[in-house]
Amino acid sequence: MADQKKKSSSAEVRSDAAAGAGNEPRVSLWERLENPPPAPRTVLTPDRIAEVAVGVADAEGIEAVTMRRLATELGVAPMAAYRYVAGKDDLLELMVDRVYGELTAPEAGAGWRATLRTLATSTRDIVLRHPWLVQLPTARAAISLTPNRLAAAEWGMAALSELDLPPDEMMVAVDTVGAYVQGRTASEVATLRLMAVQGAADGHALRTHLAPEMTYLMGTGRYPAFRTYIGTARRKDDARWQFETALDCVLDGLATRLGI
Amino acid sequence: MADQKKKSSSAEVRSDAAAGAGNEPRVSLWERLENPPPAPRTVLTPDRIAEVAVGVADAEGIEAVTMRRLATELGVAPMAAYRYVAGKDDLLELMVDRVYGELTAPEAGAGWRATLRTLATSTRDIVLRHPWLVQLPTARAAISLTPNRLAAAEWGMAALSELDLPPDEMMVAVDTVGAYVQGRTASEVATLRLMAVQGAADGHALRTHLAPEMTYLMGTGRYPAFRTYIGTARRKDDARWQFETALDCVLDGLATRLGI
DNA sequence: CCATGGATGTGTACAACGTATCCGGCGAAA
């Protein structure tokens, strides 16, 4: 079966991209990666491409990741990478899978709650290290079923399978935590980015920069509760505390509703 | 004070965009909208621009919203809209605020739980009507403090202020629900989009289309728990049930941890 | 040892995008 793939690996990439609604048997991107062609003159590899792309994205943001920039960084012509990725979508998918590989496997046998909590905080760490992860410009990369991403779901499900929950509720539990983490980290990253863009060093500096908008909006008198929050809150800038407190709320909720 | 603004409304837009890390007193976008210039020959208005933009985004996706397309749709030259929005970021912010205006105000006096629940489901309805809302291409639009968006937070906080919670915990409660809704609807929309792109009519058709990837990944044997989920789950396609079940989990969690 | 063919990277090109900049012209105030 290895022969089948070797025979037309470059054509494979093209057809995969062009397929769309077509119906001929496709070959998974991940399958291709596991059976690479003999690669005689290997200068470029999907791994190297992804590595460089992640590096650029980490250093200068996802918008700095252009096919041309990648080519320059790899010391190669602008179109060279297209032999290995069908398009930018494919590239983003590779990047996502690569950084999800940084997830630390939760220790087996730690109850469901500890496992889900570890997965959540570990995912947050990854997002803080690679903020572009929650700013993917295409929808496909955001939902993509990559091996390492699926592994995260698997760990969660495995931890829950010891309790005899109906499968649908198991998935709800995993998805709830996942959705919370995704949403929370996304807004956390957005704040950090806004700070960077405005040149604000911390939350206080950012609020100073946003003063015109804020004072105008507060001046309308439409937001009294919000206003008193701003005046009296003390942990406005403690993102970690906020993240973990809310996470514990979510976990409490699972415990309560799923009867654990 | 109105005079100050009138005097240089067009210059205002430019300087607002160029300001960046500058320090001269900025004027909020929203303030500008409330004090429009006399507008003698009004063909274009921020409202009309936002309306058309939302229409295009709803019908053909956010990537169809280009400044040129907008101009064509408005029967105007490509650069005309720049008199009213400082750039594409401003435009997106206007769009976001506009659709958040569709939020139905929760009835006053209906306990915190009912209020938060209404806000959540109502937000989901908006996102399903305007899927681009969770696919905003820029980070600024994702966090933007727009009046209508702030109103949603205000309603939540107001509902919680009857319980004597510390302000930081109040915000955690509101943010938890917000983050969950954001994350969940985002993945829901991504699935819908993927279905549209693949020409799949329902979840089952989509899974058929993803069969190559899926069978390969499952064939590796690395995902046993996930595999049994796929085989035994019954509500895989009931997005509404999943959303509301998880939402109730989250609300339970708030109740438990915040002691209500 | 050499010829050959498929995989690999190159070069050029195009359409579409956001937007900077300059301009002609209309409407209301003087």
Next chain:
DNA sequence: TTTCGCCGGATACGTTGTACACATCCATGG
């Protein structure tokens, strides 16, 4: 009626993703 300031038009530039045809080099079969 003249003048001034806002409006929308026109043109242009640099950058993006990627299609397509071509040159080149390696492993292999003779």
